[in-house]
Amino acid sequence: xxxxxxPRRKRMPKAQRKAQMxxxxxxxxxxxxxxxxxxxxxxxxxxxxxxxxxxxFGSKEGLLIGCIHRARTELLDRTQQAIAGASSPEExxxxxxxxxxxxxxxxxxxxxxxxxxxxxxxxxxxxEIEGIRRQQTDLIAAVIGSFDTDIDVVEAEAFAExxxxxxxxxxxxxxxxxxxxxxxATTYVMEVxxxxxxxxxxx
Amino acid sequence: xxxxxxPRRKRMPKAQRKAQMxxxxxxxxxxxxxxxxxxxxxxxxxxxxxxxxxxxFGSKEGLLIGCIHRARTELLDRTQQAIAGASSPEExxxxxxxxxxxxxxxxxxxxxxxxxxxxxxxxxxxxEIEGIRRQQTDLIAAVIGSFDTDIDVVEAEAFAExxxxxxxxxxxxxxxxxxxxxxxATTYVMEVxxxxxxxxxxx
DNA sequence: CCAGTAGGTTACTCGAAGTAAGTTACCTCC
DNA sequence: GGAGGTAACTTACTTCGAGTAACCTACTGG
Numbered sequence: 149x150x151x152x153x154x155p156r157r158k159r160m161p162k163a164q165r166k167a168q169m170x171x172x173x174x175x176x177x178x179x180x181x182x183x184x185x186x187x188x189x190x191x192x193x194x195x196x197x198x199x200x201x202x203x204x205f206g207s208k209e210g211l212l213i214g215c216i217h218r219a220r221t222e223l224l225d226r227t228q229q230a231i232a233g234a235s236s237p238e239e240x241x242x243x244x245x246x247x248x249x250x251x252x253x254x255x256x257x258x259x260x261x262x263x264x265x266x267x268x269x270x271x272x273x274x275x276e277i278e279g280i281r282r283q284q285t286d287l288i289a290a291v292i293g294s295f296d297t298d299i300d301v302v303e304a305e306a307f308a309e310x311x312x313x314x315x316x317x318x319x320x321x322x323x324x325x326x327x328x329x330x331x332x333a334t335t336y337v338m339e340v341x342x343x344x345x346x347x348x349x350x351x
Numbered sequence: 352x353x354x355x356x357x358p359r360r361k362r363m364p365k366a367q368r369k370a371q372m373x374x375x376x377x378x379x380x381x382x383x384x385x386x387x388x389x390x391x392x393x394x395x396x397x398x399x400x401x402x403x404x405x406x407x408f409g410s411k412e413g414l415l416i417g418c419i420h421r422a423r424t425e426l427l428d429r430t431q432q433a434i435a436g437a438s439s440p441e442e443x444x445x446x447x448x449x450x451x452x453x454x455x456x457x458x459x460x461x462x463x464x465x466x467x468x469x470x471x472x473x474x475x476x477x478x479e480i481e482g483i484r485r486q487q488t489d490l491i492a493a494v495i496g497s498f499d500t501d502i503d504v505v506e507a508e509a510f511a512e513x514x515x516x517x518x519x520x521x522x523x524x525x526x527x528x529x530x531x532x533x534x535x536a537t538t539y540v541m542e543v544x545x546x547x548x549x550x551x552x553x554x
Numbered sequence: 555c556c557a558g559t560a561g562g563t564t565a566c567t568c569g570a571a572g573t574a575a576g577t578t579a580c581c582t583c584c
Numbered sequence: 585g586g587a588g589g590t591a592a593c594t595t596a597c598t599t600c601g602a603g604t605a606a607c608c609t610a611c612t613g614g
Binding site: 160197200 | 591
Binding site for chain 4: 390391
């Protein structure tokens with residue numbers, strides 16, 4: 149029985165190769181951490197030689213950024229879909245939180261990138277991750293603003309930051325508490341944070 | 352005029368040298384980021400040769416951990432001193448938050464370590480930083496528990512995580528908003544978070 | 555003044571990021 | 585169905601920095 153299925157298939161279209169590289173890289177970065185991951189290993193697992201990675205991503209840092217960027221885009225899509233049907237600020241916040249916790253649960257690898265390894269050291273990677281948080285805070289601040297046009301801008305920003313910080317931290321905590329799923333995590337954040345925000349929205 | 356002050360002074364006692372190395376390393380890590388910082392540069396700035404760093408800290412990672420560890424100890428001291436005279440849970444939380452924001456303001460370099468570079472990639476460094484957060488959450492959870500012995504343990508933990516996450520995130524945000532000092536930052540966190548926690552303490 | 559040691563140095567190895575220059579599979583148009 | 589153009593790929597380096605082995609020197613007390 150010779151291997152009939154994979155005769156060392158090579159030469160695939162750019163887009164497909166790129167996506168495959170991102171898949172493998174995300175995996176290796178998550179497994180080993182950014183520093184310990186080597187471009188040689190990633191290349192080998194992809195089944196391609198190292199210069200190809202450099203052709204597509206320019207540098208190790210570029211490859212990391214590629215991974216982060218993809219995760220970020222997906223997270224934004226998910227969140228926007230989730231809150232699309234909501235009407236009240238409370239519902240928006242609740243559905244958004246739920247979407248986030250679910251996303252984290254389904255993408256442990258991407259999440260690992262965002263929390264430890266990714267904040268890797270490379271300035272531009274840090275900026276990229278900050279970009280994800282900015283994306284979320286901007287969204288939240290915009291929602292708050294749309295429901296109370298009189299609220300102090302700085303204060304709205306502070307609320308948004310607090311929500312994002314709480315949520316990210318709680319997501320990490322959930323890893324140590326497997327019995328706490330997305331629904332319960334969402335409840336905890338809402339319970340602690342919502343009163344404070346709602347109070348300000350009215351006043 | 353020859354340089355009268357520094358005749359290339361060498362040979363200093365271990366403890367002093369170690370402290371000096373930590374000072375310089377913290378500085379260089381904060382400036383360049385963990386990856387881009389080289390042991391050669393740190394050694395040169397200390398005015399000593401590279402193997403000395405390895406003598407004292409074992410590895411680059413060890414040096415980083417040394418920096419983090421020192422910051423952690425100092426933060427705990429500061430927090431404990433700050434809340435020593437408080438009586439109510441609200442006062443404890445408020446004073447603790449204030450101490451944290453002041454610490455961050457005074458130790459920008461150490462703080463930079465904890466937020467970006469430090470989450471460097473090296474597993475043990477990540478654990479070390481997590482240790483700082485654990486230290487804070489444990490303290491908060493203990494305070495909550497001491498005022499309401501009936502509260503659900505998991506819930507108390509979740510609250511503590513939310514407080515730490517909010518606070519850390521807001522501290523980062525303060526860098527972009529220099530007009531928001533420690534006092535105002537503390538107010539924001541208390542406003543949003545306190546109602547939720549207080550509600551649970553009573554109920 | 556000399557022996558022991560704390561504090562220090564020079565000069566390497568080794569591994570991984572990044573690159574220059576060349577090679578091969580595939581498609582197309584005659 | 586073969587020339588030839590090009591997208592996809594490789595081999596064989598250079599460079600730079602972490603980590604180390606082996607050796608050196610200033611200060612101490614007796």
